[in-house]
Amino acid sequence: MSSAFSTISTIQPLHRTIDNPSISPLLGSTSTHKLCSFHVCNRTASASSVRRRFSVVADSDVVKQQKTKSGSSLSSLLITKEEGLELYEDMVLGRSFEDMCAQMYYRGKMFGFVHLYNGQEAVSTGFIKLLTKEDCVVSTYRDHVHALSKGVPARQVMSELFGKTTGCCRGQGGSMHMFSKEYNVLGGFAFIGEGIPVSTGAAFTSKYRREVLKKANADQVTLAFFGDGTCNNGQFFECLNMAALWKLPIVFVVENNLWAIGMSHLRATSDPEIWKKGPAFGMPGVHIDGMDVLKVRKVAKEAVERARRGEGPTLIECETYRFRGHSLADPDELRDPAEKAHYATRDPITALKKYMIENKLVNEAELKAIDKKIDEAVEDAVEFADASPYPVRTQLLENVFADPKGFGIGPDGRYRCEDPKFTEGTAHV
Numbered sequence: 024m025s026s027a028f029s030t031i032s033t034i035q036p037l038h039r040t041i042d043n044p045s046i047s048p049l050l051g052s053t054s055t056h057k058l059c060s061f062h063v064c065n066r067t068a069s070a071s072s073v074r075r076r077f078s079v080v081a082d083s084d085v086v087k088q089q090k091t092k093s094g095s096s097l098s099s100l101l102i103t104k105e106e107g108l109e110l111y112e113d114m115v116l117g118r119s120f121e122d123m124c125a126q127m128y129y130r131g132k133m134f135g136f137v138h139l140y141n142g143q144e145a146v147s148t149g150f151i152k153l154l155t156k157e158d159c160v161v162s163t164y165r166d167h168v169h170a171l172s173k174g175v176p177a178r179q180v181m182s183e184l185f186g187k188t189t190g191c192c193r194g195q196g197g198s199m200h201m202f203s204k205e206y207n208v209l210g211g212f213a214f215i216g217e218g219i220p221v222s223t224g225a226a227f228t229s230k231y232r233r234e235v236l237k238k239a240n241a242d243q244v245t246l247a248f249f250g251d252g253t254c255n256n257g258q259f260f261e262c263l264n265m266a267a268l269w270k271l272p273i274v275f276v277v278e279n280n281l282w283a284i285g286m287s288h289l290r291a292t293s294d295p296e297i298w299k300k301g302p303a304f305g306m307p308g309v310h311i312d313g314m315d316v317l318k319v320r321k322v323a324k325e326a327v328e329r330a331r332r333g334e335g336p337t338l339i340e341c342e343t344y345r346f347r348g349h350s351l352a353d354p355d356e357l358r359d360p361a362e363k364a365h366y367a368t369r370d371p372i373t374a375l376k377k378y379m380i381e382n383k384l385v386n387e388a389e390l391k392a393i394d395k396k397i398d399e400a401v402e403d404a405v406e407f408a409d410a411s412p413y414p415v416r417t418q419l420l421e422n423v424f425a426d427p428k429g430f431g432i433g434p435d436g437r438y439r440c441e442d443p444k445f446t447e448g449t450a451h452v
């Protein structure tokens with residue numbers, strides 16, 4: 024292996040306490056977060072020395088060199104006008120789409136729980152816009168924006184939310200189960216942690232196809248998104264182990280929005296610095312400001328490239344914040360108003376806009392044109408979803424079992440749900 028993953032760890036410890044969670048100097052602070060590099064050392068020595076070497080680097084050598092050469096600011100080196108516009112458009116799409124979801128939910132157009140991603144857009148955009156169509160994304164129940172960033176058309180996502188046949192799962196999945204074979208979105212999962220083994224399996228598939236089946240083009244990378252609360256579940260640890268052991272092409276992206284419904288991350292986790300768990304398993308662990316799409320993108324690029332080169336997984340903890348309650352059914356009364364106000368000032372869309380204008384990459388009119396285009400696309404998605412048909416009743420058990428005979432389909436070859444007695448003694452269907 025060519026490079027060494029340095030042992031320097033200059034990220035400051037989080038000075039948060041249970042009593043005083045919102046006054047941390049690092050919560051959303053841009054000034055103290057630095058970008059990280061992903062150089063991995065030779066794995067030759069004893070387990071303990073390997074563990075030491077797989078520690079965290081909190082400053083990117085690449086970035087330092089760039090800074091020295093040009094003398095200009097970090098961010099200006101990380102973005103072209105075209106890239107900036109793409110990132111801006113994707114974040115605005117995520118935000119506007121979900122603001123519309125809230126309206127439609129309260130108008131009774133959607134059923135079940137709907138979890139919005141407002142505020143966290145820099146994570147989805149910063150990572151997913153780097154991927155190819157063949158790369159895979161595995162999400163959680165907060166999945167609409169991941170699907171949109173991956174390219175699933177807004178019409179299909181909105182229709183899925185409306186439970187219509189034109190949805191990406193033909194209306195059978197709903198809000199929490201976005202899936203698209205075409206765009207390699209492998210779900211939407213309602214149970215926390217459920218997607219982590221699926222993403223590990225997807226990454227294993229790429230490696231197996233390349234190394235065992237000798238498919239030269241099998242270099243797909245998988246991104247697994249999940250929250251801080253999920254990192255206390257067993258699947259997380261089991262899959263970090265397997266991914267590191269087999270050097271799988273995967274990036275574990277923790278969206279640490281500081282809360283798991285109404286449970287503070289700081290109360291629930293023995294060591295709240297999630298990124299530290301990467302080196303414990305022999306992979307880089309990185310802590311990044313998840314409200315800054317440029318920083319996210321820079322770190323994501325290194326991790327995705329590392330995975331694609333066959334050098335194995337990375338764990339990235341993005342410190343972010345959701346601007347709304349846990350779901351649209353949550354009145355959001357538990358979180359401290361001061362904490363919410365703090366993060367409101369760090370809106371990732373406003374920040375990127377400000378950056379691009381101040382650096383004369385774009386003008387207001389260009390951004391307004393994008394806003395208008397997105398508004399129209401979201402309106403169109405709603406009209407399309409509204410006008411689309413609901414699935415017929417017999418679709419209910421399709422794709423639930425590989426072979427529905429004996430389950431969904433009775434001995435007479437007909438769907439059991441067609442039997443008027445089908446729901447007798449159970450919940451109303």
Ligand SMILES: Cc1ncc(C[n+]2csc(CCOP(=O)(O)OP(=O)(O)O)c2C)c(N)n1
Binds near residue numbers: 216278284
């Ligand atoms: C296995 C399992 N246990 C409990 C729940 C209930 N639950 C739903 S969301 C949630 C909190 C998850 O928080 P986090 O991982 O931080 O994600 P966030 O909602 O903040 O994005 C819990 C415990 C669940 N869905 N699945």
Ligand SMILES: [Mg+2]
Binds near residue numbers: 250279282283
């Ligand atoms: Mg959370």
